[in-house]
Amino acid sequence: METTSSIVPFPPEPPDEHRSRAPEFYGFVAWTSTSIAFVFYVSWALLPDEYIVWLGVEWYPSREWTLLLPAYSIVVVLLTYFVYFAITIARTPAFSDSSTFIDANQHFEPTDPDTIPELYDIPIGIVNRVTEDDRNLGGVK
Numbered sequence: 001m002e003t004t005s006s007i008v009p010f011p012p013e014p015p016d017e018h019r020s021r022a023p024e025f026y027g028f029v030a031w032t033s034t035s036i037a038f039v040f041y042v043s044w045a046l047l048p049d050e051y052i053v054w055l056g057v058e059w060y061p062s063r064e065w066t067l068l069l070p071a072y073s074i075v076v077v078l079l080t081y082f083v084y085f086a087i088t089i090a091r092t093p094a095f096s097d098s099s100t101f102i103d104a105n106q107h108f109e110p111t112d113p114d115t116i117p118e119l120y121d122i123p124i125g126i127v128n129r130v131t132e133d134d135r136n137l138g139g140v141k
Helices: 022-046 049-054 065-091 124-136
Strands: none
Touching: 022 065
């Protein structure tokens, strides 16, 4: 007996015979190249000079870069987070600014008087006037 599920995968996947296998190959190449780069980096950092020359490498950067590269990359990542956070804070409008509760792209189109108007947000000034007047009068109008 074949079981069917009412859950449909989203987004629907194409049939297996037409699906590209390129992401698998790209992932394998990325994994292999980073593994090889890591082995070269660790061997450059830890092997004595005689072994590196014996392998046929005549010139390589100073060993101080084995510490400077990770340190600089950490600083760059932290600086990136800080800059994005600062840009977000700088571009956020103040609480007293009307753009925090009014959309600049809203459009009130004229409608036929016999039709039911479309739903839209009530301006905050009217809401405040109605709620504050109601409180001040003690609920009696």
